[in-house]
Amino acid sequence: xxxxxxxxxxxxxxxxxxxxxxxxxxxxxxxxxxxxxxxxxxxxxxxxxxxxxxxxxxxxxxxxxxxxxxxxxxxxxxxxxxxxxxxxxxxxxxxxxxxxxxxxxxxxxxxxxx
Amino acid sequence: xxxxxxxxxxxxxxxxxxxxxxxxxxxxxxxxxxxxxxxxxxxxxxxxxxxxxxxxxxxxxxxxxxxxxxxxxxxxxxxxxxxxxxxxxxxxxxxxxxxxxxxxxxxxxxxxxx
Numbered sequence: 001x002x003x004x005x006x007x008x009x010x011x012x013x014x015x016x017x018x019x020x021x022x023x024x025x026x027x028x029x030x031x032x033x034x035x036x037x038x039x040x041x042x043x044x045x046x047x048x049x050x051x052x053x054x055x056x057x058x059x060x061x062x063x064x065x066x067x068x069x070x071x072x073x074x075x076x077x078x079x080x081x082x083x084x085x086x087x088x089x090x091x092x093x094x095x096x097x098x099x100x101x102x103x104x105x106x107x108x109x110x111x112x113x114x
Numbered sequence: 115x116x117x118x119x120x121x122x123x124x125x126x127x128x129x130x131x132x133x134x135x136x137x138x139x140x141x142x143x144x145x146x147x148x149x150x151x152x153x154x155x156x157x158x159x160x161x162x163x164x165x166x167x168x169x170x171x172x173x174x175x176x177x178x179x180x181x182x183x184x185x186x187x188x189x190x191x192x193x194x195x196x197x198x199x200x201x202x203x204x205x206x207x208x209x210x211x212x213x214x215x216x217x218x219x220x221x222x223x224x225x226x227x228x
Binding site for chain 2: 031033035040041042043044045048050055056058088090092094097098099100101102103104105106107108
């Protein structure tokens, strides 16, 4: 069975541009969470979606938005990119997204903002 | 006080020894706890989940949870050079409607020397 997939793998953008990152969860999983990981730190929670509805939002500016589609795949959008947005963006898949659900990460998208 | 704290390391152990990784958390009501392994340049990989006080064993890995002390640990027996990685402790906070949000520590770098 395929695991969590993310695209693209790498991305280089310039300040002020917009970016869209994509994620497909494990087959049968209905929840997707997004995390940002900067070098030397643990991942930071951005959003969680379950059954196309936002279940949680982390402490990120409104430039960050996301959505989940009927097939449970998800997009993370970041507008007006800043240098500080350079990071590894991780998508995590879980069956129902509840507190006791294990989350499985995709390979990540490495975003570089110049 | 950080919500989830880990010693950043590096923790260096000889091959065949027991590696002990520690994590403390601040939210006394937290109910679910996870250990992830992250190789350099890769995404986190789930090793163990633990929800009840006591020990949980899986192969060479043992997770230990003490909710009264707000402490969770990971023991790796018979450490191998292939265990060299950063180990991330993750906690699901207890506040209402947090769903599957995970709060991560900064990670402990483990180095196993042949």
